[in-house]
Amino acid sequence: MSRKVRLEIDGKQVEAEEGMTILQAARKAGIEIPTLCYNDQLEPYGACRICTVEIIKDGRKRYVVSCVYPVEEGLKVRTDSEEIRKIRKTLLELMLPLAPASGPLKELAEKYGARANRFQAEPTACILCGLCVRYCAEVKKANAICFIGRGTERQVAFVPEVAPYECPSCRQCYSLCPGGKIVEAESQGLLSMPITQKVARKP
Amino acid sequence: MKVRSPEDLEKLRREILARKKPDRPVIAVCVSTGCSALGARRVVEALREELKKHGLEDKVEIKETGCMGFCELGPRLIIYPQEIPYFKVKPEDASEIVEKTILKGEPVEKLFYTDPATGEKIRKLEEIPFYKYQVRLLLENNAKIDPKNIEDYIALGGYKALAKALTQMTPEQVLEEVKKANLRGRGGGGFPAGVKWETTKNAPGEPKYVIVNCDEGDPGAFMDRTLMEGNPHSVLEGLIIGAYAIGAKEGFIYVREEYPTAVENIATAIRQAEEYGFLGENIMGSGFSFRVKIHRGAGAFVSGESSALMSAIEGKVGEPRPKYIHTAVRGIWNKPSCLNNVETWANVPLIILKGADWFKSIGTAGSSGTKIFSLVGKVNNTGLVEVPMGITLRDLIYKIGGGIRGGKRFKAVQTGGPSGGFIPEKYLDLPVDFDELTKVGSMMGSGGMIVMDEDTCIVDVTRYYIDFLSSESCGKCVPCREGLKQALNILNRICNGQGKAEDLETLEDLCEVLRAASLCALGTTAANPIATSLKYFRDEYEAHIFEQRCPAKVCKALTAYYINPEKCQACMICLRNCPVKAISGEKDIVHVIDQEKCIRCGVCFQVCPFNSVEKYSPPTPPPARYGIKVKRVKKGEKGGA
Numbered sequence: 001m002s003r004k005v006r007l008e009i010d011g012k013q014v015e016a017e018e019g020m021t022i023l024q025a026a027r028k029a030g031i032e033i034p035t036l037c038y039n040d041q042l043e044p045y046g047a048c049r050i051c052t053v054e055i056i057k058d059g060r061k062r063y064v065v066s067c068v069y070p071v072e073e074g075l076k077v078r079t080d081s082e083e084i085r086k087i088r089k090t091l092l093e094l095m096l097p098l099a100p101a102s103g104p105l106k107e108l109a110e111k112y113g114a115r116a117n118r119f120q121a122e123p124t125a126c127i128l129c130g131l132c133v134r135y136c137a138e139v140k141k142a143n144a145i146c147f148i149g150r151g152t153e154r155q156v157a158f159v160p161e162v163a164p165y166e167c168p169s170c171r172q173c174y175s176l177c178p179g180g181k182i183v184e185a186e187s188q189g190l191l192s193m194p195i196t197q198k199v200a201r202k203p
Numbered sequence: 204m205k206v207r208s209p210e211d212l213e214k215l216r217r218e219i220l221a222r223k224k225p226d227r228p229v230i231a232v233c234v235s236t237g238c239s240a241l242g243a244r245r246v247v248e249a250l251r252e253e254l255k256k257h258g259l260e261d262k263v264e265i266k267e268t269g270c271m272g273f274c275e276l277g278p279r280l281i282i283y284p285q286e287i288p289y290f291k292v293k294p295e296d297a298s299e300i301v302e303k304t305i306l307k308g309e310p311v312e313k314l315f316y317t318d319p320a321t322g323e324k325i326r327k328l329e330e331i332p333f334y335k336y337q338v339r340l341l342l343e344n345n346a347k348i349d350p351k352n353i354e355d356y357i358a359l360g361g362y363k364a365l366a367k368a369l370t371q372m373t374p375e376q377v378l379e380e381v382k383k384a385n386l387r388g389r390g391g392g393g394f395p396a397g398v399k400w401e402t403t404k405n406a407p408g409e410p411k412y413v414i415v416n417c418d419e420g421d422p423g424a425f426m427d428r429t430l431m432e433g434n435p436h437s438v439l440e441g442l443i444i445g446a447y448a449i450g451a452k453e454g455f456i457y458v459r460e461e462y463p464t465a466v467e468n469i470a471t472a473i474r475q476a477e478e479y480g481f482l483g484e485n486i487m488g489s490g491f492s493f494r495v496k497i498h499r500g501a502g503a504f505v506s507g508e509s510s511a512l513m514s515a516i517e518g519k520v521g522e523p524r525p526k527y528i529h530t531a532v533r534g535i536w537n538k539p540s541c542l543n544n545v546e547t548w549a550n551v552p553l554i555i556l557k558g559a560d561w562f563k564s565i566g567t568a569g570s571s572g573t574k575i576f577s578l579v580g581k582v583n584n585t586g587l588v589e590v591p592m593g594i595t596l597r598d599l600i601y602k603i604g605g606g607i608r609g610g611k612r613f614k615a616v617q618t619g620g621p622s623g624g625f626i627p628e629k630y631l632d633l634p635v636d637f638d639e640l641t642k643v644g645s646m647m648g649s650g651g652m653i654v655m656d657e658d659t660c661i662v663d664v665t666r667y668y669i670d671f672l673s674s675e676s677c678g679k680c681v682p683c684r685e686g687l688k689q690a691l692n693i694l695n696r697i698c699n700g701q702g703k704a705e706d707l708e709t710l711e712d713l714c715e716v717l718r719a720a721s722l723c724a725l726g727t728t729a730a731n732p733i734a735t736s737l738k739y740f741r742d743e744y745e746a747h748i749f750e751q752r753c754p755a756k757v758c759k760a761l762t763a764y765y766i767n768p769e770k771c772q773a774c775m776i777c778l779r780n781c782p783v784k785a786i787s788g789e790k791d792i793v794h795v796i797d798q799e800k801c802i803r804c805g806v807c808f809q810v811c812p813f814n815s816v817e818k819y820s821p822p823t824p825p826p827a828r829y830g831i832k833v834k835r836v837k838k839g840e841k842g843g844a
Contacts, residue, residue, distance in 0.1 A: 046525025047680050049720040063719040068525045083719075090716040094685035118709070119689040128678070150503070152688050154678030 007075040022066035022077055023051055033066050033079050034088065034108055036095075036178055037129035042138050044068045045130055050091055050108070054078040063087070089114045097121040098128075099179035125181040128154055132173035132182055142166045145173070145182075156181070205480035207488050209366035212357070219358045228263045228305055229283040231346055232292075235270035235432050236425070236464060237586075238277035242294070246278050249297035254305075263305055266355075269345040269433015269468075273333055274586040276316070281328070281346050288328045289314035319583065319605065333584045336602050338565065338591045340573050341549050345433035350468045353475040356436040362481055364552035368444045369489040372555075377448035378404065381551065384559035385571050390416055390507070390544030391619060391648040392724075393570070393637035399541055402531040404449045406539035411451040414535075414542040415442055417458040417465065418512060420504035421620030422671065424651035426575040427545040429587055431458060431465035434549070435472035439495070441551030443481065446493045449541055454495040457512055459502050470497055504621075504675035508723045509534070509542045511677065522677045523723035544649065546575055566592030570636035574647070580616075580654035581608045590635070597631040600654055611656040614755075615739070619648025621668040622728035624735030625661060644735040646728065660757035661740040662747055666694040668732045676725060682716050683726030689713065690733060700760040702748030710737060756818040759803040765824030766807075768793040770815035773833045777807035777816060793831040798824070 003018040009026050016025035021044060026033050036048040044067040051066045056076040066079070078084070092105065092114035099105055100116055100123055109116060128147075133156060136145045144162040149155050158167065174182050206212045230250055234243045247265060254260045271279045276290040282304055289300070292314060303309045315324040316331050325331050348355040356362070368377050382397030403411055415438060419427040430438060442454055456473075458465055473495050476482045484492045498516050505511050506521035509530045515521035516535050526533070534540025550572055554562045563571045570592040576599070579585045583605030590599060596616055600606070607613050615625040618635075624645030626633070633639050637647050655664065673687035690713050693706050714730035714737075721727045737744065746752045753761040766777070766786075771793045778786040778794055785801040788794030796807070808816040813836065817824075 044525065046722055049681050049722070052720050064527060065525065065720075069527050086712070087716050087719050090686075090712050091681055091720065094681055094689060094716075097689075098685070119685075120692045127681070128684070149678070151674055151676040151678040152684060154684065 005071045005073050007071050007073070007077065009077045010079055016071045018071070020071050022053060022055075022064070022069050022071060022075075025071050026066065026077070026079060031079055034111075035067060036104060036108075036127065037131060038067045039131055039135070039176065042131070042134045045134060048091070048095070048127065048129055050088055052084060052087055052091075054081060054084060085112055088112050093118045095127045098123065099125050099181075101125070102127070102179045104178045125179040126156055127179055128156065129178060130156075131176040131178070132156065135173045135176055140166075140170060140172065142170070144170075205478075206362070207480060209363075209370050209487065212362060212366050212487070216357050216360070219354045223264075223358065226284060229266055230263065230300070230305075231266040231268045231281045231283065233269065233271045233277060233279040233346070234267040235429065237270060237274035238279055241277040243278035245294045246280070246292050246297065249294035250300065253297040253301040257301060257306070259301070259305065263301075266347075266349045267351075268348060269350050270342070270429040270587060271346045272337075272339075272342060272587050273316075273331075273584065275584070283347075286328065287326070288316065288331075290316050332605060333586070333588070333603055336594070336598060337589050338573050339589045340553060340565075341430060341434070341437070341546065341575060342587065342589045344437070345429070348434055350433055350435055351471050353436060353472070353479060356434070357479075360556070361436055361552075362440055362479075364555040365440050365443055365481060366487055368447055368555050369487050369491060374404075374448045374450060377444060377555065380559050381445075381448065381554055384554045384562040385569075386547065386550055386554060386562070387570055387637055388544060389546035389550070389574065389649070391646060391650075393647055396543055396547050399531050399543070400445060400449050402529065403451075403539040403541040406532040408533075408538045410453055410538060411449055412535050412538060412540040413442055413446045413449060413451045413454040414512070414516070414540060415454070415456040415458075415545055415548055416507060416509075416512060416542050417456065417462070417545045418500050418503075418507035419459065419462075419545075419649060420502070420507050420675070421649055421651045423579050423653060424577045424620055424649055426577055426587060426650045428462050428465050429575075430545050430549050431462065432468050435465075435469045436476065437549045437552060438545050439469070439472050439476055440481070441548035442495065443476075443486070443493055444551050444555055445541065445543070445548065447489075447491050451541070452493055454493065455498050455516055455535070456495060457498045457500055457506075457516060459500040461502050466497065466499060473497070503677075504672075505677045505723070505725050508725060511723070512542065513540060520677075522679050523725075525680075525722055546650075567634060567636045569638050574635070574650055576650045576652045578604050578652050578654070580652075581611065581656040581659070582606065582654045583608055592636045593634040595632050595634055596626065599635065599652070600631070604654065607654070607656050609656075611658065613654070614657050614659055615655045615661065617645070617653045617655065617664070617732070618651065619646040619728075619731070620651040621671045622646075622725065622731055623648045623651065624731040625655075625664075625739060626735070627739040644738060645731060658755055658757070660698075660753055660755035661736045661743045662694065662697055662753075663755075663757050665732050665736045666691065666698055669694055669729070672725065672729045676729075680720075680722035680726065682721045683723075683729065686713050686717050686721075686726070687729055697744065697747045698753075698758045698760065700747070700751050700758070702744070704748065706748060707737060707741070707744055751821045753820045756820045758820075761822060762803055762818050762820045763798060763822030763824050764796055764801060764803065764805070764808055765817050765819055765827065766794050766796055767815045767817050768827075768831045769834060770813050770836070771833060772813050772815070772836060774812065776810050776812065780806050780810045782806065787829060791833050792829070793833055795827045795829050798822075 005016050005018050014029040033051045035051045037045050046065045046068045052063050053066045089112040092109050096116045097119050132145050136142050144166040148157045232247050278292045280289050299311050386396045387393040417427045506515050508523050510524040511521045513535045566572050573589050575589045578588050669691045673691050676683045678684045714734045717730040718727050746754050756762045785797045786794050
């Protein structure tokens with residue numbers, strides 16, 4: 001049995017197990033925090049930052065991502081405030097130009113009042129959340145899909161030596177994709193494309 | 204030989220000193236990257252040749268050293284034992300140096316530093332303003348050491364601190380001394396090194412690692428490179444002492460592959476330290492064993508971030524980890540790993556040898572010791588400077604840097620590399636230390652210091668930094684990858700005269716989200732240049748957006764070139780140099796720029812000997828008419844500025 005940790009989330013006393021993240025503790029207590037790159041089967045990745053919450057530690061306010069931050073005894077957490085809503089709104093406004101048609105994004109955008117056209121559009125249908133890459137590596141252990149490139153050049157690509165053999169019979173990552181990119185990519189016959197070709201960037 | 208005890212070390216030191224007769228002339232030539240680029244290697248060859256000619260090759264030693272500091276006046280050399288400093292030495296000067304200085308002990312006047320203010324020649328290094336106000340604790344020995352020769356380092360008391368730590372102090376005492384000295388991380392964060400060491404020491408898990416961070420990625424900064432190239436043993440000695448205090452048996456030196464000399468010199472240093480028994484099993488008979496490996500980085504700015512650097516050492520992509528557990532607790536292969544910057548480690552032997560109280564007597568209450576800066580930009584004297592913490596920006600820029608080039612007006616100084624902030628004139632009397640720089644929205648960073656004058660457009664420079672940071676982002680988290688990309692889009696638009704009223708608010712929102720939600724410090728600090736430029740130079744943004752005007756006349760889309768008919772002497776120079784043939788004119792006829800054809804490259808502005816080309820922003824110069832007769836300016840009377 002792991003040790004119990006007591007913390008306060010949105011004014012509510014919450015009991016969690018040591019090693020849990022704030023997100024897990026909050027969900028267990030029925031407190032909803034939005035997520036995009038999180039999946040409970042996978043290692044936390046902390047890329048979309050939409051689950052950012054506010055913690056008070058040593059009397060100082062800090063923003064952390066709840067999908068990674070471990071619970072601590074006596075920790076005070078706020079999952080919703082004007083500042084947090086604004087951060088989430090801007091984050092959504094930054095992701096919407098990539099995948100304007102994404103259902104999960106549109107839903108959150110409505111909730112946080114995010115404008116779809118605030119920033120320059122670059123529709124690739126991919127927000128680089130890495131769910132497909134991580135699912136394939138961590139759960140399927142197939143490594144048929146990967147990231148290539150750095151920074152603004154970052155893309156998701158099928159591994160041409162693996163994907164044509166693994167993907168057609170699996171397709172389990174399709175339903176994870178918030179942007180609908182994978183379905184689109186396969187329909188374009190991209191499974192066997194060489195890795196050097198731009199895959200995710202092509203609308 | 205193996206040094207097996209402090210007594211062995213002292214014996215060896217005496218032997219080395221006895222071999223190096225103190226009155227034997229030594230010509231120390233800086234062959235570090237800067238001076239080498241200016242031809243230092245050829246100077247060395249010429250000197251060797253000249254010594255041979257006079258049969259002096261065995262009587263005079265030529266020492267190839269690391270950086271001596273005043274890089275723009277290279278190649279540099281110093282002649283010992285008299286300590287005669289020469290500047291801008293050319294291979295042709297070799298014969299004069301040997302014939303006059305070496306043979307007769309006479310100085311070569313023309314190679315001395317000339318004070319630009321008085322025109323006087325200065326014969327002593329410490330009297331040159333650039334050096335006078337410096338406290339060169341870490342850099343001082345660079346001019347006396349051949350970095351490829353461990354004996355030079357030992358002769359100056361090298362590895363004495365290690366001997367003291369290993370034989371007279373417990374690991375806990377070493378740790379306490381460093382904590383007491385309040386040595387703060389020189390890589391930029393300013394986190395107390397002793398506290399970090401203690402965290403790693405007390406963290407569960409074995410083995411523990413110690414690491415040197417030499418992934419210096421800031422454009423224009425070369426502090427770490429200089430130490431690694433010029434005095435690698437000082438870094439190594441610090442690392443070994445740290446390993447002893449922490450209880451680490453293995454260490455890594457992460458150095459970027461783009462620093463070939465640093466890689467070579469530290470590799471030589473490790474080999475020699477192994478030979479002499481400063482690395483390996485049972486160091487100096489203390490029972491403490493320690494080994495070091497070099498990891499050559501593939502040159503990514505983000506790899507300087509501690510968790511990204513450790514991922515890189517593990518052989519993975521150098522991307523920061525989304526962990527809130529410090530690398531000091533769970534670092535390389537999830538084992539406790541203590542990472543410090545090159546300069547931080549190099550301070551350790553000094554603290555052990557001279558004590559925490561001595562170290563704390565230098566600098567300010569919150570930041571003790573010295574800091575190395577690479578002072579560059581629009582100042583008269585550029586190069587590496589080492590100053591006590593707490594020196595004011597004004598002293599740094601005006602006393603050491605010799606003020607702004609060409610008598611121009613100071614606009615801002617950017618500290619801390621690309622993710623530092625702009626500091627305006629009103630804060631020039633700010634003492635430079637970790638906390639004060641943070642208070643005004645900038646940071647110490649690794650020690651880059653770029654001075655900007657009135658001809659610098661702050662919006663344009665901000666755009667440059669964001670461009671750099673955006674292309675160096677690892678691309679993992681949304682605020683950094685998408686936020687910087689969109690900030691760059693906006694800044695590009697503003698510089699192109701297509702700014703919108705809401706852009707400033709949008710940039711502020713992006714700063715907020717970068718600071719609050721980025722995964723690592725690359726993202727959180729990337730807000731600094733945008734936020735400080737908006738705070739201190741908002742009027743420049745507003746001029747770009749609302750008046751279509753670039754106050755510094757830098758942004759091409761908002762600037763036009765115009766030939767003043769009162770000043771033009773119809774010399775045809777601009778006309779011949781214009782790459783798009785946008786200038787028409789002939790003998791005695793004032794030249795005219797065709798604004799439609801002009802690409803605003805500024806060549807005419809640079810080449811005109813009469814200063815008759817003028818910049819206009821907004822880009823609406825007076826109408827130009829072809830056919831105006833030249834008004835001749837009398838000889839010796841140039842067109843004026």
